[in-house]
Amino acid sequence: xxxxxxxxxxxxxxxxxxxxxxxxxxxxxxxxxxxxxxxxxxxxxxxxxxxxxxxxxxxxxxxxxxxxxxxxxxxxxxxxxxxxxxxxxxxxxxxxxxxxxxxxxxxxxxxxxxxxxxxxxxxxxxxxxxxxxxxxxxxxxxxxxxxxxxxxxxxxxxxxxxxxxxxxxxxxxxxxxxxxxxxxxxxxxxxxxxxxxxxxxxxxxxxxxxxxxxxx
Numbered sequence: 001x002x003x004x005x006x007x008x009x010x011x012x013x014x015x016x017x018x019x020x021x022x023x024x025x026x027x028x029x030x031x032x033x034x035x036x037x038x039x040x041x042x043x044x045x046x047x048x049x050x051x052x053x054x055x056x057x058x059x060x061x062x063x064x065x066x067x068x069x070x071x072x073x074x075x076x077x078x079x080x081x082x083x084x085x086x087x088x089x090x091x092x093x094x095x096x097x098x099x100x101x102x103x104x105x106x107x108x109x110x111x112x113x114x115x116x117x118x119x120x121x122x123x124x125x126x127x128x129x130x131x132x133x134x135x136x137x138x139x140x141x142x143x144x145x146x147x148x149x150x151x152x153x154x155x156x157x158x159x160x161x162x163x164x165x166x167x168x169x170x171x172x173x174x175x176x177x178x179x180x181x182x183x184x185x186x187x188x189x190x191x192x193x194x195x196x197x198x199x200x201x202x203x204x205x206x207x208x209x210x211x212x213x214x215x216x
Contacts, residue, residue: 030192031049031050033047034047034048034196035215041061042204045057052070054080056183056185065155067202069082069083074189076192078190079187079189085179085186088160088177089155090150092172093173095169095172095173096171097169099171101170102121102142102170104137105136105137105138106136106137107174107175114136115134116132116152117151118150118151119138119150120149121142121149122146122149123146146164148162150174152180198212199212
C-alpha cells in the first residue's frame, strides 16, 4: 500500500514537471513573426517579442492599422491584450444652435477622408442614415434627435454614440481621434500549434477562426 502511494506521488511529480517543462519550452519558442493565411487581399501579422510585448498590423487596400500590447502564456494559449480602449473614436468639440434641421460636421487635417464619414441619427420613432459630403458635413431636416452614431466607413470597427437628447442644440462638430487607426486586442486568446497560432482576428469576421503561420 505504501509502495502504491509512493508510486502515485512519483507519477504525479513527473507529470507536473513535464507540464511545466513543456510550458517553459513553448514560451521560449513562441517569440517571432506570425502571418495571416487564407484571406484574400488582406495582409495581417503578429510579432511576439521575448519581453512579452506584441505588435500587430492589418492592411487591406488603402487601409493600414497597427496595434501593440502585451502577451502572456495560459496553458496551450497565448493571451493578447492592448489595455483599455478609449470610449470613442471621435471627440465632440462644440454644439450649438445654428440654422434649421440638424447638422453634423466632422473635421480632420486630412480632408480626403471626410467623405467616408457616416452617421446614424436616431430618435423616438426613427433611425436615419446620413453620409457626409466632401467637407465632412451631414444634414437632416429633423428638428430633434436623441443620439448621433458616428462611423468612418474605412477606419471604424464600431459605431460610437453620443447622447444629444438633452442638449437642445442642432449643430454638432466632431474630430477624428487618431486612436481610430489602432488595433485593440481585448484579452484575445490564440491557440498554440506547431508552427502557427489560431484564433479570432479583432478586425475580421468574428465567427471565423484564423491561422497565423510563423515565419522561418
